[in-house]
Every structure is written in structure tokens, then in C-alpha cells.
Amino acid sequence: MAGTGGWVLGVDSGGSGVRVSLARADGTARSAPVSSKRPAVVAERGIDADSLLDEVLPAARELMRAAGAEELAAAAVGAAGMATLGDDLRAVLPGALREAFGVRALALAADAVTAYAGALGMRPGVVVAAGTGMIALGTGLDDSGWRRADGWGHLLGDAGGGAWIGRAGLDSALRAHDGRPGGSAALLERAEALFGPVHELPGQLYPRPDRPAVLASFAPAVGRCAAADPVAADILRQAARHILETAAAVRPVTATANGSCRTALTGGLFKMGEPLLGPLRELAPEVFPEAEFVPADGDPLLGALRIAGALASGTLSLPEDPALLHVPMHVHPHSQM
């Protein structure tokens, strides 16, 4: 079972659940993902490894049985918050996955890194991952490692992401309510349809633990208003500018041959479609002229499988990084030659 023909495991752990998939290390076969709606618990030590394993181990066993796999050559786990909340995962997962499945190589990746690998694989470029939050990663696959911009969360940044757009929309709704400049009657109407009378909005929002998600839940309404409402259109134009600025900030110093930079926009935010994609196309030549936009190959779970496959075959060319892409168990390329 050694070499490129072995099986590898990919895990994508996010705020709304855990997804697990199995593939041949050389990418020639891939299982349908198994999804759990139970996210890993975030406790005092950060993301709780046992709670993640409770989802991953049964799913992996089921997938291995269906595929006839007896052991796993490598695994990659991508998790939201890996950089800051991943201590328990880094301590527990290597031993647990080796013991359970004979895993010989393991990568623990920030979700932005699995998004990158899912979108561009082992190629240099820039990937934007935008949902409730917003982050961009870039790499030239050289000694300069990863470049990262934003991803600071809804109070410090995530400029142009879902919570940012929703918040700007609610701000304009309340400006209309107050009679301050910058208000939008259309957004006020949408806000009251979604949340009820706006004077009750603070009491609804502030006590909740998922405030960024509540803010982001208003972003689609801003998108729907943009065609007819200039305030909403301006919010999305600003968001597009922020997204392009953030992407441009991480473009690899070593540009590709023709001076252009492969760039993929990934994540649920772009499902908004034209109201956001229109301004992105329009502003790109000014803000990020080197961008050569390409569709993402796949999602972060594909990225985790690709990283695991590259680990198993000793071909991982994405930069290792203690916070972004940690490889505690390694099959070194030299040992394969």
C-alpha cells in the first residue's frame, strides 16, 4: 500500500460541521464526502481534538471499508482557527491518526490553506477565501513562504467579507431610520422584513455569540438591493475594492512568466453573483492589474486531499509554516528518490 497508490484522508473542519473524504494519493480516485453537522467543540484549549476525532474516526472507517483500504498513507486536516486555536489538534492528532489508521504523514492546515490547495493545487498564485470573513493567501512556492492579508475578524478587518457587507448594509438602514446622510430606504425595508423593527435590532444582535454570522446574514439582502439602490451598489463596490486590495497585497514577488498572477476567488460570498462580481471585474484592472482570474479547481476538502496526497508522494511544494501549514509527520521527498 506504499507510494502513490496508497489511500489518503482529507478533513475539513469548519464552524458548521466536519467533512471527511478519502482518495488515492495520486488523485486517481476520490470518495464522496461524509458530512457531519456537528462542528468540533471550541473549548479553553482551543479546538478540542477529541470532539473532532469523534466525527472523523467513524467517517474514515466507513470510507475505508467501502474502498477496501486497510491503512492510510497520509492525512491532512484543515480547520478554521487552526493558527490560533490549534494547539490541542497539534498535540493529539499525530498519535491518534497513526494509531487508528497507520498514518505515516500528517499535515494540519489553516482553512485558508486548504482553500488555496483546493483552488490552485500546488501552483503559485493568490487565493481569496470569503464567506462571513475574508482572507487572502499567496505564494510563489519559493523561500518567501506564504503571504497572508486580512482575516482579522469582524471588528479588526475581514474587509469586503459577508459580515462587513451586512454591517455596512445595516448601518445604511439605521442612517435612513435616523435621517442621517448615507441612508437607504430600501435597505431599511429589507432590514425590518428580516429582523423586525430596527429599534429592537441592538437587543437582538449584541447578546448573541454568533454576531458575525448575524451581520453576514444581511449581505444577500444588500446584493438583492444593488440593482435598484445606489447605496447598496456602493457598498458592494467598496467591498470589491477591499477584496482586490487584499488579494493584490499577497501576490507573490516572483510573478509567473508573463507577469500575470493566477488568482482564484473562493467561498460562499461569491455566490452573490453579479452584484459583487460586476464591480470586481470593473475594478480589477485598476486595483490588481496582474490578476489572471481562474476558476477554483475545487473546495477546501479537495485541498485537504491534495495536501495529503502530496505528502504521501513526497511532492508537497506548498510552504510549511507553523501557523498555516504544520507538518508534524513527514515523508521527506529525498526518501522517495
Place this chain on the structure above:
Amino acid sequence: MAGTGGWVLGVDSGGSGVRVSLARADGTARSAPVSSKRPAVVAERGIDADSLLDEVLPAARELMRAAGAEELAAAAVGAAGMATLGDDLRAVLPGALREAFGVRALALAADAVTAYAGALGMRPGVVVAAGTGMIALGTGLDDSGWRRADGWGHLLGDAGGGAWIGRAGLDSALRAHDGRPGGSAALLERAEALFGPVHELPGQLYPRPDRPAVLASFAPAVGRCAAADPVAADILRQAARHILETAAAVRPVTATANGSCRTALTGGLFKMGEPLLGPLRELAPEVFPEAEFVPADGDPLLGALRIAGALASGTLSLPEDPALLHVPMHVHPHSQM
């Protein structure tokens, strides 16, 4: 002890403690305030009345003993959050204060209303109250009641307040760190001096319950950078514009004789001085040309005493309002004539 010569009680309940003072209803004498650093408890039912009374009753007894007062003609309690969190206060305080001190008239006011009364007394105009948050109240002392703008909290508004300025400053610090446009190296340096390496800032900020106060704690740094740093100066110029827009939105429809509108800027934010006051002076003729800026007579505790005094003498001319200025026990003006 009846009539304008009686004694009245003023209470100012805020996030950092409770202040209590005693005055003659006609304003001819006023005690030094008694301060407690224990704020009233905010529990499930909102602001807990018993916890507030634990601070107020001993302080009031002490002040009454020193003044030789045997009973109180009226009392006014101003509290942060009165509008949304004041149910228990509205239920408990009338009976408790009548029983303890013979109080015959009582007003329960939002802190913005006591700020108004402290600044302008019973005169029409506009008062801005800005600290961590930002709100403006205006009234023409006519049937149109209070006009209120902003005060929506740090995620929905409070535009130009302390948390808003601090957040904008940290955003610019992180832009400089990322290499995005709009960054300020000076603000980055200040942020790292105050909070340590910025990549640890999200982990420091998001778990805290007092996030708005943490953001506002960076506002003075923005003020100190403004003389030499154009990004910081621009943040304060935007803040000044927001403050003036919010003030202008509540100017009473019935302007004063010469078309001007008496306007007072109150609250800790304005201690920042010239870095904020300069842009306010500069932009006022454009954004709020009717504003006639006047110094505030005094603070919210003076406002509470003034409201209580006006209640006792039947001369309260500020508009009653269930959320902003609730008067459950009234000495009606007609009964005084």
C-alpha cells in the same frame, strides 16, 4: 418641606459606577456627589433595581443627614441602557424611593437625557453624548418630543465615537502590517506598543466581554498620531463629520428665533481636544450650519438633579417618553398653580 425649597435626589448610573447627589429643588444648593465604583448589576431582567438601590439608599441617607433633609420631594435616576434594560427599575424604584424617603415625584431617564439636561437644562437644542459610544438627542420642547439619532452600538453605528475611532485606527494598523492600502505605520507602532504583536490582537480582543471599551482604548492613540500622520488625521475628520451629521439629524424642527440651534458636545471623547475639535469646527459650517455651539452647563448628574428639581416644582418641560424619560410619579404643573 414642600414646594421649591424641598430637597431632590439625582442619580447617575453608568457602566463604571453610580453617582448620587442632593440639591434644593430650586437649584440654590447642591451637595458634592457621592460615588460608588460598583456599577448596578445587569442581569436577565436588565438593570437589577436592588443592586442599584444598594448603592443609592446609603449614599442618599448620608447626604440627607449632612444636609438636614428629612424627606425628598422628587428624585431622578439616569441610567445607561434605561430604554432597553430598565424594566426592573421601572417596576421597583417608584415604591422603594417613596417608602425610603417619601419621594412624591420620580423620573427614570436614559443617560442621554440626563446628559441633555445637564448640558442645556430645560432649553431647546441638541446634545451630543460621546464616549465609547455616540448618540445625539434634540428637542424643541414641543409636541414633537425627542429626536434621537445613532446610539446603535459598536456593530451597528455609534459613528464617530470612541470605539469607532479606535477600530478605524486598528484597521489602519493592520492594513500597514498586511501591506494593504490605507495603512499607517505610525498607528501600527502605537498598536504594538499598546497591545503587543498585532497577530495576537484577535486572540486578545474577541474573547473579551468589553470589546467596545478595548476598541475605544485605542482612540487616544489615534488622537496623538493625528498631527503627524495623515491616516490618523483622516480618521478624526471622518469622525467629526459623523458626529456633526448625527447632531444635525436631531435638530428641532422649530428652530430658535434667529434660525440657529443651541448645540452642546458632551462626554469623555471630547477630552481628546484639538485633534477632534479642530475638524469639528472646520466641518460644522458645511455639515451643520445652524449649530451654535455652547459649553455644557454640567454633567449627567447635574442633569438628574435638574430633572428632579423641575419635577418637584412642576416645571419639567423636557418631553416625556416611555423609553427616554419616564415619569411614573408626577407632580402635575396645574396642581402648583
